[in-house]
Amino acid sequence: MSFDAAYQSKVLKSVGTRPLRPDGVDKVTGRARYGADFNMPGQLVARVLRSPHAHAKIKSIDTSRAAAAKGVKAIITAADLPDLTDGNRSLFAILDNCMARSKAMYDGHAVAAVAAIDEKAAKVALQLIEVEYEVLPHVVDVDAAILPDAPVLNDTIFTKGVEPIPKTPSNVANQAEFGHGDVEAGFMQAEVIVERSYKTEQTHQGYIEPHACVASCNTDGTAELWVCTQGHFVYRQTCADLLGLEVSKLRVTSSEIGGGFGGKTHVWAEPVALALSRKAGRPVKLVMSREEVFRASGPTSATSIDVKIGTKKDGTITAAQATLRYTSGPYPDTWAEIGAMTSFACYDLKNVKTVGIEVIVNRPKVAAYRAPSAPMAAFAVESAIDELAHKIGMDAVDFRIKNAAKEGTRASYGPIYGPIGIGPTLEAAKTHPHMSAPLGKNQGRGMACGFWFNFGGQTCTDLNVSADGTVTLAVGTVDVGGSRASLSLIAAEELGIDYQDIKAVIADTSTLGYNDMTDGSRGTFSSSMATISAARNAIEVMRHRAAMMWDIPPEDVYWEDGHAVAAGTKHGNRAPLSVKEIAAAAGNTGGPIAGHSELVADGAGVSFATHICDIQVDPETGSSRILRYTVIQDAGKAVHPAYVEGQYQGGAAQGIGWALNEEYIYGSDGRLQNPGFLDYRIPVCSDLPMIGTQILEIPNPNHPYGVRGVGETSIVPPLAAVANAVSNAIGLRMTHIPISPPRILAALNDAARN
Amino acid sequence: MSSIAVATTINDDDVEFLCQPDETLLDVLRNRLGLMGAKEGCGTGDCGACSVIMDGRLVCACLVLGAEAQGRTIETIEGMATGSELHPLQRKFIEHAALQCGICTPGFLMAAKALLATNPNPTETEIRFWLAGNLCRCTGYDKIIRAVQDAAAEMRGEIS
Numbered sequence A: 001m002s003f004d005a006a007y008q009s010k011v012l013k014s015v016g017t018r019p020l021r022p023d024g025v026d027k028v029t030g031r032a033r034y035g036a037d038f039n040m041p042g043q044l045v046a047r048v049l050r051s052p053h054a055h056a057k058i059k060s061i062d063t064s065r066a067a068a069a070k071g072v073k074a075i076i077t078a079a080d081l082p083d084l085t086d087g088n089r090s091l092f093a094i095l096d097n098c099m100a101r102s103k104a105m106y107d108g109h110a111v112a113a114v115a116a117i118d119e120k121a122a123k124v125a126l127q128l129i130e131v132e133y134e135v136l137p138h139v140v141d142v143d144a145a146i147l148p149d150a151p152v153l154n155d156t157i158f159t160k161g162v163e164p165i166p167k168t169p170s171n172v173a174n175q176a177e178f179g180h181g182d183v184e185a186g187f188m189q190a191e192v193i194v195e196r197s198y199k200t201e202q203t204h205q206g207y208i209e210p211h212a213c214v215a216s217c218n219t220d221g222t223a224e225l226w227v228c229t230q231g232h233f234v235y236r237q238t239c240a241d242l243l244g245l246e247v248s249k250l251r252v253t254s255s256e257i258g259g260g261f262g263g264k265t266h267v268w269a270e271p272v273a274l275a276l277s278r279k280a281g282r283p284v285k286l287v288m289s290r291e292e293v294f295r296a297s298g299p300t301s302a303t304s305i306d307v308k309i310g311t312k313k314d315g316t317i318t319a320a321q322a323t324l325r326y327t328s329g330p331y332p333d334t335w336a337e338i339g340a341m342t343s344f345a346c347y348d349l350k351n352v353k354t355v356g357i358e359v360i361v362n363r364p365k366v367a368a369y370r371a372p373s374a375p376m377a378a379f380a381v382e383s384a385i386d387e388l389a390h391k392i393g394m395d396a397v398d399f400r401i402k403n404a405a406k407e408g409t410r411a412s413y414g415p416i417y418g419p420i421g422i423g424p425t426l427e428a429a430k431t432h433p434h435m436s437a438p439l440g441k442n443q444g445r446g447m448a449c450g451f452w453f454n455f456g457g458q459t460c461t462d463l464n465v466s467a468d469g470t471v472t473l474a475v476g477t478v479d480v481g482g483s484r485a486s487l488s489l490i491a492a493e494e495l496g497i498d499y500q501d502i503k504a505v506i507a508d509t510s511t512l513g514y515n516d517m518t519d520g521s522r523g524t525f526s527s528s529m530a531t532i533s534a535a536r537n538a539i540e541v542m543r544h545r546a547a548m549m550w551d552i553p554p555e556d557v558y559w560e561d562g563h564a565v566a567a568g569t570k571h572g573n574r575a576p577l578s579v580k581e582i583a584a585a586a587g588n589t590g591g592p593i594a595g596h597s598e599l600v601a602d603g604a605g606v607s608f609a610t611h612i613c614d615i616q617v618d619p620e621t622g623s624s625r626i627l628r629y630t631v632i633q634d635a636g637k638a639v640h641p642a643y644v645e646g647q648y649q650g651g652a653a654q655g656i657g658w659a660l661n662e663e664y665i666y667g668s669d670g671r672l673q674n675p676g677f678l679d680y681r682i683p684v685c686s687d688l689p690m691i692g693t694q695i696l697e698i699p700n701p702n703h704p705y706g707v708r709g710v711g712e713t714s715i716v717p718p719l720a721a722v723a724n725a726v727s728n729a730i731g732l733r734m735t736h737i738p739i740s741p742p743r744i745l746a747a748l749n750d751a752a753r754n
Numbered sequence B: 001m002s003s004i005a006v007a008t009t010i011n012d013d014d015v016e017f018l019c020q021p022d023e024t025l026l027d028v029l030r031n032r033l034g035l036m037g038a039k040e041g042c043g044t045g046d047c048g049a050c051s052v053i054m055d056g057r058l059v060c061a062c063l064v065l066g067a068e069a070q071g072r073t074i075e076t077i078e079g080m081a082t083g084s085e086l087h088p089l090q091r092k093f094i095e096h097a098a099l100q101c102g103i104c105t106p107g108f109l110m111a112a113k114a115l116l117a118t119n120p121n122p123t124e125t126e127i128r129f130w131l132a133g134n135l136c137r138c139t140g141y142d143k144i145i146r147a148v149q150d151a152a153a154e155m156r157g158e159i160s
Helices: A024-029 A064-068 A089-098 A119-128 A183-189 A232-243 A270-280 A290-296 A335-342 A374-391 A396-403 A422-431 A483-495 A523-550 A579-584 A641-660 A718-730 A741-753 B025-032 B088-095 B105-118 B124-133 B142-155
Strands: A044-050 A056-062 A072-076 A110-116 A130-135 A172-180 A192-200 A212-217 A223-227 A250-254 A284-287 A303-311 A317-327 A352-359 A443-452 A457-465 A471-475 A502-506 A557-560 A563-566 A593-601 A607-617 A624-634 A691-696 B004-010 B013-019 B051-054 B057-060 B073-075
Touching: A024 B088, A024 B105, A044 A119, A044 A270, A044 A290, A056 A110, A064 A072, A064 A119, A072 A119, A072 A270, A089 A232, A089 A270, A110 A119, A110 A270, A172 A335, A183 A303, A183 A317, A192 A374, A212 A270, A223 A232, A223 A270, A232 A250, A232 A270, A270 A284, A303 A374, A317 A335, A317 A374, A335 A352, A335 A374, A374 A396, A374 A443, A374 A641, A374 A718, A396 A422, A396 A443, A422 A443, A422 A607, A422 A624, A422 A691, A443 A718, A457 A523, A457 A579, A471 A483, A471 A523, A483 A502, A483 A523, A523 A557, A523 A563, A523 A579, A523 A593, A607 A641, A607 A718, A624 A641, A624 A718, A641 A691, A641 A718, A641 B142, A718 A741, B013 B025, B025 B051, B051 B105, B057 B105, B088 B105, B088 B142, B105 B124, B105 B142, B124 B142
Parallel strands: A044 A284, A223 A250, A317 A352, A471 A502, A624 A691, B004 B073
Antiparallel strands: A044 A110, A056 A130, A072 A110, A172 A352, A192 A303, A212 A223, A212 A284, A303 A317, A443 A607, A457 A471, A457 A593, A557 A563, A607 A624, B004 B013, B051 B057, B051 B073
């Protein structure tokens, strides 16, 4: 059925309210079932053997002693996961990452796995597996990896995206360029230029729930997988591809997810657990330890970024360019390309050029992390913008307002913007009381802007009206932060019934059509679109049923405020029929009432935010403390404002941790030194102040209620906002994230010496 | 290794179980007793997701051996509500949207309960430092603090 997704300005009754979330009671009573909270009869416990080397050839693996150990039911190596990828390079990378084939590519890379009757037996078996390695030279640093003397990690990689294609392999997997105009001419017109290099270290999403799954392969070719994931349909497809299963015979159920932030968009343990189950003939449970999560899941890129921006003294930017180098782990990917696309997206530029360079290193395969690649680019660009504003003596907000992108601007990555929120968030920042609050000694204020594309994608929902008139809404996008609440509000709004009468559930892969995963801030955006569409289809059914009940033509029945209404006066003074009344009669009017929807949710509106940060720096120790933090972001339409605020606050907190503390620290041996929450320090309660939020609503023209994705943009500005605040507090430009106490102290000591 | 027989009290119920000498209380709760509300986020006492109260003291169940529960009194998230009536902290966490993914929530609730048992009227700073042993990656803690403050006020009889 055709669906009109165009924005319609109207008064909304349910959308915009703050009801209690439907999964709240389960989550405060301990009843909610996460990845590790599920068991099957006869289940085995799996453990994974991991490479202790950053780069090593696997000469041989002898599993015979382990196989003979008591309680061991199956052992697998790469030989048990044959290559079925048929030349698909990205799928092969996933396969090789799940279980190293010829070489271990990073500290923590899986080389074998065991299923045994309990954890103790599995651990004993791991110690009995004999792997003979030939240790190879490694490289983990983004800049070191592209030096001429760096060890080449994969001799089949010849840089893509450059002409002519190089004749020798290197660690630069690909290069991508964006922009328009003539930057050289633009720099000639500039009166002031800032040119600097920046670095950011690798961070982890830091979800509190480690990866966990239970896999059960049957001898008849069917299989089940219970797993914490952001996308169970995508996991199904990938696992089926890697194991040679028929897609529809693998049923994947998503558990409650204990945080993902992009890190649960890719398989690691799941194909391994399925392969073990297939070999053992029993269900297998595989739960990663925290150490394994850090060493062997998918952290974000480390980066090295050069930025050059030129401006006239009146604040008009004449040219901007950036070269962005991103690590992707051992396999080619597109993280630098995405970073290059986002870097100048906030600004209206005549001459702009960005180059993304993807760098292969001996670190875990990078996965998405909330607006992946954007925070690092924003850190570099927004730092340079701030410095330029200082140099020309212009207020940092005014400088950005003068150059902000607006409707009709051609984005630096190509498209022409529709109505967007960068200007309004900056204007809101300018007048926000935070901006004019006094600062004390050793305190600094910084601000920064951020952009994220947002995504729509394939979406499918079912809306079933029960006999009592209550409604079950089955969606296929995993609920990562309250989308069952927001989608229930949407269904209530469209049907015209109470929020309390809707029960939203996440359907498994065998009970609903395909859905892309919850990423790209698409959960509420795309599933709300499909929910509106499904609700409209259900209303259409109910209109016909009401017509049947009244014995009048369906075209004489319209839907208003949750009721079927007979149009005009020719059918007498009929009382409107409620959903409950229509549902009660369904058995006699044609059977169950439902609305379904399958669509590609196009038109996800781009998202912008502006953040303000106050920080205090202790010059004696280099330690810093966030004093005040404000997030201003365009939501399009905030469906459940409390959870929109939650997204703003959570993203800001993650960004603050990234800016000040979090980093992967590798030893000279290429081994990760801090794979735990003690040494990889994410912000705790006492590190942060309350985080102020201001929701702007600039409707997305491509959604019936104007909704935009809200989940990711909030992590984009904090690196730069914090860096600008520290730089303003100490009068020195900080260019290396995280700005940890040793780095601040070193900067202060260097300045004192010079 | 032979198992150890342990008799303890969990959520006011007498409980007996067998466990290995090196088995943690968390593994006993989750794997032997079916009390899955305490979560393992790290296994090293850094994240607080497995927080329970033992003899009135807040502990990480991953750092306590199952055998140490002998003769003790353990409170877990499963015993927080009274029948079908939620504890004020549980109610306020839902009302204030103080949870998103919810994996840390049982730990935060147990920690907050232990706090209010010793300090019914904590300042924001006291709450922040008490809860600093519990990691939340979703919320930025703002709404958690507000929920605890609101629950504390209600428990003091200052109906909000």
